[in-house]
Amino acid sequence: MSTRHPPPGRQLxxxxxxxxxxxAAGALRDAQLxxxxxxxxxxxxxxxxxxxxxxxxxxxxxxRAARVKDDVLDRLPELVDRFTRxxxxxxxxxxxxxxxxxxxxxxxxxxxxxxVDRVVKVKSMATQEIGLNEALAAAGVTAVETDLAxxxxxxxxxxxxxxxxxxxxYNRGQIRELFARRMPGxxxxxxxxxxxxxxxxxxxxxxxxxxxxxxxxxxxxxAETGSLVVVESEGNGRMCLTLPxxxxxxxxxxxxxxxxxxxxxxxxxxxxSSTGERMNPYTSIFTGVTPGDGPRRLHVVLLDNGRRRxxxxxxxxxxxxxxxxSACLNVCPVYERVGGHAYGSVYPGPIGxxxxxxxxxxxxxxNATLPYASTLCGACxxxxxxxxxxxxxxVHLRQTGPKPAAERAAMAWLGWTMRDRRRxxxxxxxxxxxxxxxxxLGRRHGGRLRRAPxxxxxxxTHRDAPLPAEESFRDWWHRTHDx
Amino acid sequence: xxxxxxxxxxxxAGDHHAGVHPCTPAELPGxxxxxxxxxxxxxxxxxxxxxxxxxxxxxxxxxxxLTATELDAxxxxxxxxxxxxxAETGTLVLDGGAAQGRRLLTLVPDHHVCVVRxxxxxxxxxxxxxxxxxxxxxxxxxSGPSATSDIELNRVEGVHGPRRLDIVCLPPG
Ligand code: SF4
Numbered sequence: 001m002s003t004r005h006p007p008p009g010r011q012l013x014x015x016x017x018x019x020x021x022x023x024a025a026g027a028l029r030d031a032q033l034x035x036x037x038x039x040x041x042x043x044x045x046x047x048x049x050x051x052x053x054x055x056x057x058x059x060x061x062x063x064r065a066a067r068v069k070d071d072v073l074d075r076l077p078e079l080v081d082r083f084t085r086x087x088x089x090x091x092x093x094x095x096x097x098x099x100x101x102x103x104x105x106x107x108x109x110x111x112x113x114x115x116v117d118r119v120v121k122v123k124s125m126a127t128q129e130i131g132l133n134e135a136l137a138a139a140g141v142t143a144v145e146t147d148l149a150x151x152x153x154x155x156x157x158x159x160x161x162x163x164x165x166x167x168x169x170y171n172r173g174q175i176r177e178l179f180a181r182r183m184p185g186x187x188x189x190x191x192x193x194x195x196x197x198x199x200x201x202x203x204x205x206x207x208x209x210x211x212x213x214x215x216x217x218x219x220x221x222x223a224e225t226g227s228l229v230v231v232e233s234e235g236n237g238r239m240c241l242t243l244p245x246x247x248x249x250x251x252x253x254x255x256x257x258x259x260x261x262x263x264x265x266x267x268x269x270x271x272x273s274s275t276g277e278r279m280n281p282y283t284s285i286f287t288g289v290t291p292g293d294g295p296r297r298l299h300v301v302l303l304d305n306g307r308r309r310x311x312x313x314x315x316x317x318x319x320x321x322x323x324x325x326s327a328c329l330n331v332c333p334v335y336e337r338v339g340g341h342a343y344g345s346v347y348p349g350p351i352g353x354x355x356x357x358x359x360x361x362x363x364x365x366x367n368a369t370l371p372y373a374s375t376l377c378g379a380c381x382x383x384x385x386x387x388x389x390x391x392x393x394x395v396h397l398r399q400t401g402p403k404p405a406a407e408r409a410a411m412a413w414l415g416w417t418m419r420d421r422r423r424x425x426x427x428x429x430x431x432x433x434x435x436x437x438x439x440x441l442g443r444r445h446g447g448r449l450r451r452a453p454x455x456x457x458x459x460x461t462h463r464d465a466p467l468p469a470e471e472s473f474r475d476w477w478h479r480t481h482d483x
Numbered sequence: 484x485x486x487x488x489x490x491x492x493x494x495x496a497g498d499h500h501a502g503v504h505p506c507t508p509a510e511l512p513g514x515x516x517x518x519x520x521x522x523x524x525x526x527x528x529x530x531x532x533x534x535x536x537x538x539x540x541x542x543x544x545x546x547x548x549l550t551a552t553e554l555d556a557x558x559x560x561x562x563x564x565x566x567x568x569x570a571e572t573g574t575l576v577l578d579g580g581a582a583q584g585r586r587l588l589t590l591v592p593d594h595h596v597c598v599v600r601x602x603x604x605x606x607x608x609x610x611x612x613x614x615x616x617x618x619x620x621x622x623x624x625x626s627g628p629s630a631t632s633d634i635e636l637n638r639v640e641g642v643h644g645p646r647r648l649d650i651v652c653l654p655p656g
Contacts, residue, residue: 036635043636090619148642149633165633172634193634197642204643209552225619235590235629235644242586243551260618264609275632278495279572279608282644283624284586290621293585 012100013131013159014356015365016344020373023342024334033161033169033339040168041330047276048327048383054278055268065265066387069321072256073311079223079256080302086226090288092298100130103303107132107215107248108139110299114213114246116141122230122237123147124217125163125324126250126303128346129359132215143215144207146236148200155182161340162348163326164274169339172196204236214240214295218251219323220266221300224259227287228300231270233280241284247295252303254311254320266323269385273325306359315396319354321386326351328380328390334373343370350380354393362401371397406457431468486655488570489601493652495573499627500640502649511598511653512537515562518596518649523558526592528584535562535582535598546584554591561592561645566622567614568599571607573627575599575650578620586621595645597625601655 011017027033052058072079084094097103111119119136121127121143133143133154145154149167153160155178160166167175176191183203188195216237220229228249230237241247257263263285271280289298311317329335329349340348344366345356353374357367371394380390403411417427448464471479489505497503506514516538519525525539528546536543546561564582565575575597577583582598589595605611612618629644640646 040636146643147633148631152633165636167633168636170634175634193637194639196634197631197639201642205555208643209555227619233629234631234642236642238586238590238623239643242590261609261612264607264612267608267612277626278498279569279574279624279626281499281625281627281630283622285618285622285624287619287621290579293579293587293621 011365012129012360014129014345014347014367015360016356016367016370017365018344019366020342020344020369023344024338024373027338027342030339032171034337036168036171037162037336037339040162040165041336044164044276044330048273048330049276051272051276051278055272061265061269062385062387065269065385066318066321068257068262068265069254069386070318072254072258073317073320075258076253076256076308076311079258080253082223083221083226083256083302086222086224087288087298087300088226090226092226092288092300095299095301096304097301098304100303100305103130103250103301103305104132104135106299106301107250108135108141110246110248111136111141111213112139116212118142118144118211119213119215120144120146120207120211120240120244121150121214122216122232122240123150123166124215124250125346126217126252127215128160129252130250130303130305132250144204144211146204146207146240147232148197148234148236151200151204152178155179159341160346162329163324163340164329169341204239208236208239208243211240211244213246213248214244215248215250216240218249218255219270220257220263221251221255221302222258222260222263223256225287227260227285229263229267230284231267231280232282232284233275235282238282238284241286242294245295246297246299248299248301250301250303252305253307254322270323270325273323273327273383273385306361310358313358316354316358316393318388319351319358319393321388322351322355323386324351325385327383327385331379331383333375333377333379338373343373345370350374350390350394351388354388354390354397357397357401362397368401371395371401425472425474428468428472432470432472434468486601488604488606489652489655492568492570492573492599492604495571496575496627496650497573499573499648500630501573501627502647503652504649505652505654508534508653511535511651514651515596515598516540518651519560519562519594521558522560522594523556524560526554526559526561526588528561528563528582528588530581530583531562531564532582546588549588551587551591554587557593559592560594560596561588562596562598563589564598564600565603566616567611568604569606569608569611569624570604574608574611575625576611576615577623577625578615578617580620586623589623589625590644593641593645594647594649595625596649596651598651598653600653 152167172191179186218228219231335349343352353370362368376391566578567576628648631642
């Protein structure tokens with residue numbers, strides 16, 4: 001069982017340090033970001049819709065996948081044990097980490113034991129979640145991100161803004177300028193994406209050939225066989241999985257699948273939901289070590305970091321079905337406008353809004369504001385390949401989390417007023433007479449109220465409110481029918 | 484392994500921007516020679532059938548002993564077979580068996596030519612995971628050449644894996 005919350009002093013990169021509304025307001029002022037995001041999410045959305053429509057039994061696939069994942073959550077300890085035994089028998093060493101600090105310590109020790117100060121990395125959400133690169137840096141080890149977008153973000157000392165296309169907030173000119181400043185040996189004067197990708201290829205090829213330790217995550221871990229699955233496009237994953245002598249995989253326990261054949265459904269769901277492809281260019285499946293092919297040492301760090309606690313929440317646990325496809329980001333009207341950074345976590349968008357606060361506990365930083373980062377429109381639920389009812393979990397977290405003071409005050413007042421008919425009528429009249437001067441102002445804003453007095457101001461900070469009607473229905477009825 | 488599955492595989496692999504070349508067994512040596520004519524050398528994994536190499540022009544190198552740095556030599560190509568292939572997704576599946584070799588061989592060289600027999604083609608991924616002879620072998624599923632869309636969503640081929648993938652497809656029977 002993991003510690004309840006991350007130790008104070010060191011914030012995990014899944015803790016929002018700014019309340020979502022304030023971070024979002026900042027992002028909304030960035031027109032370039034909005035344009036890039038709009039184009040990216042629209043393109044991927046359309047590709048996804050086309051390839052999903054090709055699969056006649058898509059809905060059954062989603063149902064099956066959701067059931068398999070729920071079964072995994074029901075049997076986590078048993079499956080962790082099975083995976084551990086199978087992987088160990090195949091030549092891997094399996095470590096169990098209850099929290100981020102434990103996982104970082106295990107990985108750092110393993111890297112140190114190889115006597116290197118540089119490792120290559122495949123994009124992995126789990127290692128971002130625990131802040132592994134920062135922990136390695138503190139130990140004097142440089143982790144080189146090898147996914148092109150992650151490399152861009154790393155060279156810029158920035159953080160990813162999308163799970164699948166982390167550098168979507170950069171344009172080609174900015175990337176060329178960045179490479180010229182930060183990439184050793186770069187000297188191209190074109191910002192053609194093919195030229196830029198070619199430069200990254202040359203730079204990383206040298207890095208791969210020299211690397212002795214690689215760090216990866218996994219999209220799936222098969223309990224039955226002890227196999228790990230890495231899904232990718234560029235081939236940097238394959239480089240990391242096969243060239244270095246030592247491979248360290250950091251895998252969240254919820255990535256487990258019971259049987260090898262379960263991969264059949266999940267490998268159909270993931271690429272179509274994620275990049276909108278029938279299949280991604282490269283998928284590697286490996287089990288322990290194979291003499292003469294690939295690394296001679298494989299370490300698997302199974303990470304809990306709050307997952308078992310989340311699995312115990314009957315409503316919230318469904319968030320752990322997530323296979324990180326990012327489809328929910330691409331359809332989210334809030335994400336499309338504010339981008340990933342506003343969520344203050346490596347997990348952005350709808351999934352971030354339900355996962356970050358659950359992994360950390362809602363009292364961590366400003367994570368309690370994340371479940372409000374949604375209009376509850378339900379588009380995320382419709383596209384989710386493992387059928388996570390994200391809106392239901394958002395509502396659940398709003399109900400169980402700390403309430404803003406203004407909402408508490410407004411609800412208490414409303415409850416008191418509505419319990420008594422006379423109080424209610426008096427309140428309506430007061431609202432109407434109070435609304436009169438507002439109406440004069442409101443006419444200029446199309447009959448909407450831009451800013452109401454506290455506590456209702458909490459509502460109007462982010463939206464307009466309709467003005468109170470000049471007459472209530474009840475008063476109108478009395479006036480026109482009773483006399 | 485029906486003609487329909489083969490046709491679907493050919494179409495879908497083509498969608499991934501791989502070169503796809505259906506051919507008869509008699510045409511095979513000549514076709515492979517044409518595809519590989521521009522290579523400085525052709526890497527061959529253990530177990531490559533002799534008829535595949537009968538007419539190759541460039542020198543051949545045994546894949547067993549080459550290091551990653553040697554495989555990185557400019558102009559190198561690799562010729563392999565596969566374990567299975569998936570029609571629905573146009574995917575090649577390699578498991579390190581005969582005529583496939585270590586995973587490095589199909590990763591570091593810039594040009595990969597893969598021979599698929601129609602009998603190796605299964606319908607979809609669920610069929611694949613059942614048909615795999617041994618799922619614990621190191622498996623690589625390849626669907627088109629390596630690609631990225633990380634810069635303004637522009638597709639660029641050949642980031643780290645081979646920039647060119649040619650699939651030669653032998654008919655059923
Ligand atoms: S919540 Fe569903 S749609 Fe969103 S990333 Fe996870 S699996 Fe994909």
